[in-house]
Amino acid sequence: MGVLGDIGRRVHGAAAWFTQPLLPDDLLGTLNPLWSTSEPHARVVGLRRETADTTTLLLHTARARTPHRAGQFVGIGTRLDGVWQWRTYSVTSRPDDPRLAVTVTAVPGGTVSGALAHRTPVGALLRIGPPAGEFVLPDPVPEKLLFVTAGSGITPVMGILRELAATCPDALDGAVVVHCDHTPADLVFGSELRRLAATTGLRLVERHTAAEGRLSPDALADVVPDWAARQTWACGPAGLLDALAGHWDRYGDSDALHIERFVPPTPATDTGSGGRVVFTTSGITADAGPGVPLMVAGESAGALLPNGCRMGICHTCVGKLRSGGVCDLRTGEVHDTPGQTVRTCVSGAAGDVEIEL
Amino acid sequence: MPETPSAAAHLTDEQVEAIGAELDAIRAEVVGSLGERDAQYIHKVIAAQRGLEVAGRATLLFSLFPPAWLAGTAALSAAKILENMELGHNILHGQWDWMRDPKIHSTTWEWDHASPAESWKKSHNYEHHTFTNIRGKDRDLGYAIMRVTPEQEWKPVYLLQPIYNMGLAAIFEWGIALYDLEIEKAQEGTKPWSQVRKEARNLWRKARKQLAKDYVLFPLLSGPGFLSTVAANATASVVRNVWSHAVIFCGHFPDGTETFEEERLEGETKGQWYVRQMLGSANLSGGPLFHIMTGNLSHQIEHHLFPDIPSNRYAEIAPRVRDICERYGLPYTTGSLAKQYGTVLRKLARLAFPGGGPKAEVTPLPERPKLVGTPVRLAG
Numbered sequence A: 001m002g003v004l005g006d007i008g009r010r011v012h013g014a015a016a017w018f019t020q021p022l023l024p025d026d027l028l029g030t031l032n033p034l035w036s037t038s039e040p041h042a043r044v045v046g047l048r049r050e051t052a053d054t055t056t057l058l059l060h061t062a063r064a065r066t067p068h069r070a071g072q073f074v075g076i077g078t079r080l081d082g083v084w085q086w087r088t089y090s091v092t093s094r095p096d097d098p099r100l101a102v103t104v105t106a107v108p109g110g111t112v113s114g115a116l117a118h119r120t121p122v123g124a125l126l127r128i129g130p131p132a133g134e135f136v137l138p139d140p141v142p143e144k145l146l147f148v149t150a151g152s153g154i155t156p157v158m159g160i161l162r163e164l165a166a167t168c169p170d171a172l173d174g175a176v177v178v179h180c181d182h183t184p185a186d187l188v189f190g191s192e193l194r195r196l197a198a199t200t201g202l203r204l205v206e207r208h209t210a211a212e213g214r215l216s217p218d219a220l221a222d223v224v225p226d227w228a229a230r231q232t233w234a235c236g237p238a239g240l241l242d243a244l245a246g247h248w249d250r251y252g253d254s255d256a257l258h259i260e261r262f263v264p265p266t267p268a269t270d271t272g273s274g275g276r277v278v279f280t281t282s283g284i285t286a287d288a289g290p291g292v293p294l295m296v297a298g299e300s301a302g303a304l305l306p307n308g309c310r311m312g313i314c315h316t317c318v319g320k321l322r323s324g325g326v327c328d329l330r331t332g333e334v335h336d337t338p339g340q341t342v343r344t345c346v347s348g349a350a351g352d353v354e355i356e357l
Numbered sequence B: 001m002p003e004t005p006s007a008a009a010h011l012t013d014e015q016v017e018a019i020g021a022e023l024d025a026i027r028a029e030v031v032g033s034l035g036e037r038d039a040q041y042i043h044k045v046i047a048a049q050r051g052l053e054v055a056g057r058a059t060l061l062f063s064l065f066p067p068a069w070l071a072g073t074a075a076l077s078a079a080k081i082l083e084n085m086e087l088g089h090n091i092l093h094g095q096w097d098w099m100r101d102p103k104i105h106s107t108t109w110e111w112d113h114a115s116p117a118e119s120w121k122k123s124h125n126y127e128h129h130t131f132t133n134i135r136g137k138d139r140d141l142g143y144a145i146m147r148v149t150p151e152q153e154w155k156p157v158y159l160l161q162p163i164y165n166m167g168l169a170a171i172f173e174w175g176i177a178l179y180d181l182e183i184e185k186a187q188e189g190t191k192p193w194s195q196v197r198k199e200a201r202n203l204w205r206k207a208r209k210q211l212a213k214d215y216v217l218f219p220l221l222s223g224p225g226f227l228s229t230v231a232a233n234a235t236a237s238v239v240r241n242v243w244s245h246a247v248i249f250c251g252h253f254p255d256g257t258e259t260f261e262e263e264r265l266e267g268e269t270k271g272q273w274y275v276r277q278m279l280g281s282a283n284l285s286g287g288p289l290f291h292i293m294t295g296n297l298s299h300q301i302e303h304h305l306f307p308d309i310p311s312n313r314y315a316e317i318a319p320r321v322r323d324i325c326e327r328y329g330l331p332y333t334t335g336s337l338a339k340q341y342g343t344v345l346r347k348l349a350r351l352a353f354p355g356g357g358p359k360a361e362v363t364p365l366p367e368r369p370k371l372v373g374t375p376v377r378l379a380g
């Protein structure tokens, strides 16, 4: 690898003299997006309908990808109406599977999930980011395991269960999965979980919320009396996770509860309300009042910010959004995708913001 | 020296703001309708440009064979023109930033041009597009070496401008790169020489790679065809330079375009800004391929009104902009490349000599229709 990698880098460096100002990668990517190393792509090679609103996408990547650990997620980019949209999805396939799988539930009114779950054909090209996330089992695997999931929150747990079933089925012996959805038909991976429970020592508790109501921490304690003695991995709607976290804080060991959230906690402030802006490169923090451009706020706090026309035309003033949301002062539109570029001269703060400038 | 009366002198403040509101509405409509069709367009242009470049360079490996020399040079010229005009210029304006594609973005794009993208964005996107045709502020008026409006004070060196303009056309890309260094500002003392030196080093870092690629590496690959490939690459660069020089000079210097006093900037409203952009720019007429090869700078008026709207949309909004001009009695300067370039060359020749003020300069303004009560709606 070392020598080959070194040779590869030199060849690449030499080729770049012939392709500049492009990189060889740009030409390869034009020929076949799957060959691009700087913008890795994946092709949808299979679709599996899990329930009425949930679909598993099987993805082929041409290049060796960084292996994920069970429970981690990847970024998936898709071009909708010409615009690249990125969302995160937990990997449901095993690290050794030839195809990477993500399982997407269409969220009503959602921009991306409906398109991925219902309108992405076999052959479609997606972009794919490297695996990340801490929602993984430690090594060695804890003896007593509990998984609490609801709806699409089963996905990272399914990745973990499949990996355990293949590599250390003993760990499933005595483990408990509590999985909730409206009806038996809605239960994502329902039949696979039932099969797993039938063939291993795994105990599956299905909760059909249409009939039995939502899962509360007390109801959980009823079905899993030794919950406090277990290491628990939980993923699902914010309400459930908040309730579990509160319960573990009060009555259990909060270090034993591992949570994966699909939706960020609700922002503290309203749209365009202004907020605190951190310019991470210059290390300056400023307060931007409602309707005040980030640029103006930064400059009055002494930041030296790139700027040009100061009216949204020249794109001299762009910075990358690291966290938080900004409000386009001209349209009122809110942008909060991390990594998105923001024109500081025409953007205000929608709550607290960190921007790379 | 008497001022040429502005072609917008008859407009009331309300009318100027009404024009601004109409243009804002066009802008909102186009921005709201951007989508997959536009994304496919830019991807197609990128693929075509890369295809032409690879084909041209590959053909020139056999540049000793005259038909290969011709075909390769033609393909490479077309590739270089597309790369600078429809891709580089427009992407660096942020026209495609809405796609959020890190590969096609004003902050990541680098072009096959001597001037590094970063310095060009400052001199062009900011200085030229904000201060369009403001004498003393818009350095693109004459590129610091030419007299393009009679209000510029005459100097003896201008006697030679018809000649050195031809030289500039041949090396236009290098002219722009040097001009971006703003050496004349350092001579005046308004810019530190250390800054000029730093920018010059950046320029050289980029430029030497360009030079190495065109005049050393690819020629070496051609083996015995070394010299004929050098000649082919030089020819393609000159073709690109002469073409872009012609298109760009036709954008603001033909008869019918206005320049403005610096005072005009004080308290300028959005509506007044729009009107200044329309009066200071001129279009070129032609077919779809012609528009693409000019980087749609043939729609210079639309480009100056909406510099960050994707270039493929200028053609469809042009009739609406023209309609606004007609309804408000403003000139909408346009014509064929030959005609417009002719008036530019004539002007450069006339202004090489002292004078050239309004009398000789004044061009009959287009007939001004009375303002109609209800705006005429175009179909569609």
Ligand SMILES: Cc1cc2nc3c(=O)[nH]c(=O)nc-3n(C[C@H](O)[C@H](O)[C@H](O)COP(=O)(O)OP(=O)(O)OC[C@H]3O[C@@H](n4cnc5c(N)ncnc54)[C@H](O)[C@@H]3O)c2cc1C
Residues within 6 Å of the ligand: A073, A087, A088, A089, A090, A091, A103, A104, A105, A106, A107, A109, A110, A111, A112, A113, A114, A133, A152, A155, A156, A260, A261, A262, A263
């Ligand atoms: C670490 C991580 C892993 C994830 N893994 C998966 C996965 O494996 N499968 C999967 O389907 N999704 C997963 N998600 C959620 C996914 O990233 C998207 O948020 C989701 O698909 C909705 O995107 P959208 O564009 O359709 O909705 P948007 O247009 O972004 O949002 C529309 C509205 O729906 C709300 N919303 C977003 N997600 C949900 C949700 N899950 N349930 C209810 N309301 C929601 C938003 O708050 C917003 O109000 C994961 C998220 C994270 C952070």
Ligand code: FES
Residues within 6 Å of the ligand: A306, A307, A308, A309, A310, A311, A312, A313, A314, A315, A316, A317, A318, A343, A344, A345, A346
């Ligand atoms: S300063 Fe020009 S877009 Fe922000």
